Amino acid sequence: MHNSSCTVKETARKILESGQAERLLGWEQDSSGYNHAPAVFKSAGELDRFIYDRFCGSNLSKLLARLREAEGRTAVLLKACDRESFNLLVREHRIDPEQVHRVDIECSGMVDIEKLRNKGIKGIREITESGDELHISTLYGEKRCRSEEVLLEKCLSCPAVSSADAFDAVGQMEERSSLERYEFWKEALSTCIRCNACRNSCPVCTCEQCIFDNPRSGTAGKASADFFEDQHFHLVRVFHAAGRCTDCGECTRVCPQGIPLYLLNRKVIKDINELYGELSLEDKELGKGALTSFSFQDAHPDIIRKRTGDQ
Amino acid sequence: MSVDKQPFKPLIAAFCCNWCSYAGADLAGTSRLAYPAEVKIIRVPCSCRVNPLFVLRAFQRGADGVIIAGCHPGDCHYTTGNYYARRRMTLLFSMLDYLGIEKERTKLDWISAAEGVKFATVMNDFSKEIHALGRNTRFGDLRCTTAVAQ
Amino acid sequence: MVFDYYPGCTLKTEARELDEAGRRSAAALGIELQELDAWQCCGAVYPLGRDEIAPRLSSVRALAAARDHRRDLLTLCSACHHVIKRVNHDIRTDEKIRDTANSYMEGEQAYQGETKVVHYLEMLRDTLGFDELKNRIKKPLTGMKIGAYYGCLLLRPGKVMSFDNPENPSIMESFITALGAEPVIYPYRNECCGGYITVKEKDQAARTASRVIDSALEHGADCLITACPLCLYNIDVNGTSSKDLPVYYITQLLAQALDV
């Protein structure tokens, strides 16, 4: 990653120096060092702040939608997982691809600092890697661990860096009884503080005004006075992303309460894969998604009732 | 509308498309085919008009079951509306099930304008299922349901 | 190119020539046939009953072995080909058969129909190519007028076997052309020879076989070729036509033309 980090920075420099773009979307060194924030770089001189390492989890594509009004082209660095969200935003006309200089960059998986800490690794100074092993030089000496063990949840669905089956956890959840699921989610979702971080970081949540912020929508609500509100908010959020969510994992990554939101998103993706499979080529070309297309042979909703498991 | 000490009286919201299922309900009425009074119908132009938000809203406000009825596949007045409804509701029902809300509380069925008997049968069967499940405790808003109890 | 090879019982006994000429020719053509270890008889007839699981198992074992070797499974005898290809199709399309069959299988990974079943002729057509075959021929069978006798098992049911057009096949004719001979197209080339009925109903078998022979003779064939030992037997032994019509295995003429 060290090598690619240098080349990425070099690429960024070239783009800004050559004037291929007016600005570049990248990451800047975070004070903590473990969660680099997205930043706009307007000249090569500003690139001192630029960083690309194992802690650049955030997805830059959504910011492009916010920069739509800006003059001139914007260059953006896209990791593999971010490219799908980028494509969705283009498909939904939230980004004008003509205005974007797109740079696909390599990524060997981003590290979840919490997972590292849980392994008792603290005082991190530098991380290097060899093979699938990370070498962490810390204040307390050199530590090692397998990189897959400390990757962000989102990276586990990336075939390039992880051999895990992203849907395993969903499958296990499906195996549980209805009541067990209810109790699991009651515990998990009740901790939601409605900070809206999941929504704000989500690249598919780009409505001009979210219905939860619109008093006229009949759905607005900020506080979670009743558990229903928690269920409702997360159901609607997931449903609005259904067929559009690219499993970029931002929601899970940013949730301060550690709610396993990926279990919801991946469930929808799993359902869509199992029930509807791939979109037809024609629908794909038209830019449709799972909920804006159909097939005559689609299953009837009773298929849900026929699922086994104790209710 | 007192709740206590009375046998469980469920509340079922039925969204019926104007062209087929609402007419099927009319036919059930004209044919004097009884189904429980707890089934109450909301008329929508097409099953594809039913926003999942409406279904959630009904549960929030105290419904114990929600059923959506539309034209049979291929017969939609708007040609394809029910196909979209089918996908949406399948995914919605699946998510509710996944969140541990009893999957029998939601249903979608196709009822044509000629199927008065089917309308009554479907509603009777659905009502029986809801009776068997009992009150919706997993997905209601206490603030709304306590208002009913008063 | 390496194939897993399933010879079948008859190729080890009465139809030894079908097998041996096939192996010699394949070797000459640079095709490696790796005979499966411990293959079992396919049962000779495809079990039409959906509830017959046991008769499908030997096919499933052969298919699973080929899957484990990551190779296509090559067959030569029409009957074996028919049975194994159809069982493979069952495994792919019938959940009940798949699950039940797998419950009888040893080994870790359930067989899901991953293997491709290839007939020797399909291998010549699709892997080697008839044009290439023609180039490799050392002693072309110039002047021979050969009738292709397909019979039933290679072609039908067309949707499952997807071997060739079941009513107007051409693969054997292309094969004959590649050998340097002249194919004779006659209408009964895809009609039944009588099959197993020969065991108990000699009259019936004689009539079905004779119809094929008469039709081939009328259209000017000097001889017939087949991939099926039972077809060969019926045509050769049961036919009661006026004129004699020799029948050969496809591989016999192939070996002859390749001079191996």
Add this chain to the structure above:
Amino acid sequence: MQRIGVFVCWCGSNIAAAVDIETVVQAMKSEPGVVYSTDYQYMCSEAGQGKLKDAVKEHGLTGIVICACSPRMHEATFRNAAKAAGVNPYMVEIANIREQCSWIHRDRAEATAKAVVLSRTAVAKVNLNTPLTPGTSDVVKRALVIGGGIAGLQSALDIAEAGYQVDIVEKQPTIGGKMAQLDKTFPTLDCAACILTPKMVDAAQHENIRIYTYSEVEQVSGFVGNFSVRIRGKARSVKADICSGCGLCMEKCPSKKAKDEFNMGLNNRRAIYIPFAQAIPNVPVIDREQCIKFKTGKCGLCARVCPADAVDFEQQDSIIEERYGAVVLATGFHTLSLEHYDEYQYARQPDVITSLELERIMNAAGPTGGKLLRPSNGKAPKSVVFVQCVGSRDTTGCGKTYCSKICCMYTAKHAMLIREKYPEVDVSVFYIDVRTPGKNFDEFYRRAVEDYGVRYIKGMVGKVVPEKGRLLVRGSDLLDDSQVALEADLVVLASAVEADASAKGLATLLTASIDTNNFYTEAHPKLKPVESPTAGVYLSGVCQGPKDIPETVAQASAAAVKVVGLLSKDKLLSNPCIARADELLCSGCSNCEHVCPYGAVSYIEQELRIHGRNQIRRIAKVNEAICQGCGACTVVCTSGAMDLRGFSNSQIMAEVDALCR
């Protein structure tokens, strides 16, 4: 705040017997917005409506709730009454307390309680109703007919006769379609050309009709009353305006190897050709695939001999852009390719032919000059065998699942004609069922059997076997429970009718829908058989499903009447309960466009003032003339920008709240 009046109808005893009317009336009085609540025996009567009008005046009502029978019964009645009283008709809502309450619930207390809930639900909705006015749009007084066969010609002629302009677009070099290829027509046996060609001439000469042959519709936009269509006229390589149709070019053309499509490939034609003698326009076209000049650059003989100097090798496709108020689809059919039916040996044996090929053989202008001869050797056949249902009624995926409808009759016709002209020829027909519903149809078929001695065999053919220069047709005779083997010299296959290949593409262009067989779907199978579900698009002929000539002509005229009815209007009124996007909320994501079954959503770049700044945004725009109000778009709109008037999100939620309260 609305001022709502509630009117509870007794419907005689229909409602009053099961529901305590007074309880409902009183309960409504405490509902928000209600200023007046009353009841009456028959609200739908003159007196009942009068009561409504009086109350509007007296109480200044802005909204009305009628608690009565189904809205499907009297919604229109009460809307009109409201309108007469000066209240917008869309401020009326009906609570259905008869069909959905009094008629099905025996327990009076239960029924009354439900009636209260249904009534307050209607009140909750009316509180959020807004006055709606139907939109209007202009009608372009010109129709487009796609397809120049008998269906298209008939529709065009009828529309033109009614005084409207019509354009016919035909992809072949001539109009006439399949009927031009037929020899005789059942059940009268009159000559097809004799009745068709005068219609072709009528169409060509009609002052209201323009014909674009060798042309195809390429793009369609717009909506009922105002379609914009782009038509591509393919280059004929002959200048139609100066060609005199003398035919010298065709005589001299040295390229003679192209299959003559009009004669079903039974003979060859030149590279420059007119499909048949009565073709309209009588202008040749160069088949560029076959022309030596186009292939090698050498030749040009036709240009040299043309006395009018009309041959133009450089000619380009022409593009015509035109606007139309209505479109008639008349794209017709072709016959199924028989690649999956090789047991009949069609591909291998020249003497196995299709019925359409037989039409050409029997036709005096056909490849044999009308003599029944075997294609293999040009000799007269002694025995002809017909096979019906080839590719029809087939559920295996090889053919078509439907009955092609016309084969029984044309086969009887062919059999009869052969027996009449060549009494020495044996004619047999293998059939599964003989289907002859139609005026004089069964009599016709029986004549073939009884008067002409055609042998009808109930059974199917398993295989055609070429033997000793003839064809052995191996079939079954089910009535005799036997196998039969007939020696034949000619075998005629009634291959299935299938929708023309162009149907699917046109369906996409016009958002008309097609069924699994690529036939256009009608708006209603019984009551709207010539309308497509897309307003302003009508169906004519076999493109909607197999039919014979009289049925085709009847449907063509029916479609024409619908078109004339539409074009006779200056303005179109539209249903006001349609979708609308809130421009400030819309993010232009296109998802509503994807699900709209009518193509009613388009996008515009609009400048909006947002937070004191001007911004250009991509905004969904619903075309009010096209939207039918299904609401599919509203659900995919995550921001709720897209809403449906009359069934808005807030209205339905208010209903849910009231219902669950």
Add this chain to the structure above:
Amino acid sequence: MHQNNNYLVETAAQISGVNPKSCMKCGKCTASCPAFDDMDLSPHMFVSMVEAGRIRELMESTSLWKCLSCFACVERCPRGVEPSTLMEAVRLMVIRKQGGHRISADEIPELLDKRIPQQALTSAFRKYSR
């Protein structure tokens, strides 16, 4: 053996997986059958009789033992009915009964000639016995 007729019909349907109701009585199976001359019940009759529930008569039929399983009827049936699969189902119902075998080991030697391939014997055993 259960003698209830519905049971027999159901068994035939289960073994064959074929729906005889989709037959439209076109007779293409009978037209295609190379064993027709040797059969007492033609293939289309066979399908009709399964549909009519006349399984017991079919179990007595000689057609069962004449069908070559050449699949010409299966290939050509325009309705996907598979007459020979139905025949096989009934044949299996017969040979699965006690004493339902049509061949015994004792008969074999006299049926053999020198050249008969193993495949023929295996096939015959599979067709005639359990």
